[in-house]
Amino acid sequence: MYALALVLVAVVFAALAPRLMARLTLFRRSPRAALVAWQAVSLAAVIAALCAAPAAIPYLTRTEWFACSGDCAATITWIQTRRWLVFGVAAAVTLFVLGRLMLSGHRIGTRLRAARARHRELVDVLAEPISFSSQSGRRADGIRVLDHATPTAYCLPGRRSRVVLTQGALAALPADELDAVLVHERAHLRGRHDLLIEYFTVLHHSVPDPVRSPEALREVQLLVEALADRAAVRQSGPVTTARALMTLAQGRAPEAGLAAGGHGTTAARMRLLADEPLPAVTVAVMYAYAAVVLVLPLALLWLAWR
Ligand SMILES: [Zn+2]
Secondary structure: OHHHHHHHHHHHHHHHHHHHHHHOHHHHHOHHHHHHHHHHHHHHHHHHHHHHHHHHHHHHHOOHHHOOOOOOHHHHHHHHHHHHHHHHHHHHHHHHHHHHHHHHHHHHHHHHHHHHHHHHHHHHHHOEEEEEEOOOOOEEEEEEEEOOOOOOEEEEOOOOOEEEEEHHHHHHOOHHHHHHHHHHHHHHHHOOHHHHHHHHHHHHHOOOOOOOOHHHHHHHHHHHHHHHHHHHHHHHOHHHHHHHHHHOOOOOOOOOOEEOOOOOOHHHHHHHHHOOOOOHHHHHHHHHHHHHHHHHHHHHHHHHHO
16 A cells, blocks of 8 residues: 555645645745755655555565455455556556656756747847946956846856846946845856756646645745845845845846846845844754655655565
């Protein structure tokens, strides 16, 4: 019955655990640990679904259950029918999730890379390259400025990454806030947050709509922004970073980019700027939770084959 337990674990990690975790807004105060926990739960849901069919194979081949004495033909028939039913359910879940995983991986990866390449070409044609020295004395190169009045800042990740600002952002942001915005965008690029979101989105879409939790993707996007905000706070302080977020709150980034503001998450991020990081013990519990969640489906598979 480990196969069915794995199916149950997959449903719990895809549907129930994310809804409960999304209520624990305390997690956001340590965005890195929270991201690890969220990734672990999503990955564990997919691993559990993929392990269901392999875990049902020993159930089909074991013969000790047939060692009943006397006239037990009816019992044997019932057990055989049930074994194939269990295998059928497990195999259907595994194949379904495997198919969706491959399809979503291909679709999302292809779409994002094409959108990024297209937008990068547009930015290179329409935007003006600038470079300037930040307040800390560091020279910032490779920045493109679009002639648009709405204050917006975003980055286009990839090998030929770009940081894009609008004229509206340059006009509205004082030098210290502009510094904070650039540090935020550089944190996205340096940490390859695009890959993190892409990987999570693929896992998220490999689970069918009625099962997966919409809170999961929203929360991961917020945590990625909070992580980049932490870098800005270290450089510019919470007040300057908060002011910059307010200025950019109306800005919108293209699907292919990672913005500094907007997404309707500004209020939540402003609250996080003022919060103290979680105590080390709580962070350790979050990492332990992620480890347990990841080990659980593999342990169930091992028990099935033991
Ligand atoms: Zn951002």
